[in-house]
Amino acid sequence: MISSNNFTGPLPETLAKLTNLKDLYAVGIAITTSLEKYPILFKTGPSSKKCKAMQASGLERPIPSGISLWPKMSDMRISDLNGTEAAFPPLSSMKNMKALCVVCLYVSYIVPKI
DSSP, X not given: OEESSOOEEOOOGGXXXXXXXXXXXXXXXXXXXXXXXXXIIIIISGGGGTOOEEEEESOBSOOOGGGGGOTTOOEEEEEOOBSSOBOOOOOTXXXXXXXXXXXXXXXSSOOOOO
């Protein structure tokens, strides 16, 4: 959990080495870079096959398109993203999705079907 800890600047690339990551909570933090800059965390890391829940608030856009490659994701909550309007990533491959909560995202089109 990364929560209310006054982080600033970019997320460390070592996050991608968390091979047993099951939950990712990034709440109330002041990250000044987009998660899209860490493709290994969302595309190639072993954690992508295990993570079941993600909660993010206060991060910069865009939401990484590679997040749709997390096949076991069942709970995603994203709110208050900073930056310009951006498209929402595809979710059609996320067959285990049970809860999706998006608040104050200003996405450029309708959230895709799951």
